[in-house]
Amino acid sequence: MKVVAGVAGAAAAGAVVVPAVAVVGAAANAPRLPGRPPGSDDGWRTVARWEQLAVGTPLQAHVIGAEVDAWNVSPDRRLGTVWLLRGGEGPETLRALSAVCPHLGCLIDHTERGFVCPCHNSDFSARGAALRGPSPRSMDPIEARVRDGRVEVRWARFRLGGAERIREEG
């Protein structure tokens, strides 16, 4: 099985940037959701088609998937929202940033100059680096890849309000 090949260096916002055309294959040994057959859910969610992304123009996409707690699986819930960025390290590179503001969790907007959180006016660069305002850190990176023309992400939540990026479970 082929896996991610050629991961590029970390970017200003701490995002992992992958050459989109070099990413093929599925994650192995992924945890399985209750009530689903093995292999049916490895956490990757399709959020767009690769051709929908224009170089230099971020695309907002919702992450839809099953919400799981100790007893229930609720299918087709909005798990989160990401900004997809094509280009930056070359036209065939992809990165995804969480649209959840690291300050208190408002939805981050895109502007001509980069990103802004409308709740308390945190400004971020076009690559998601924190510039001004109360956000304690840059926008949070989300794992992303392109597979058979589909843009896929692995949604993750991070603890709000701290400079350290701490991934939350569930």
Ligand code: FES
């Ligand atoms: S929630 Fe984004 S700046 Fe406060």
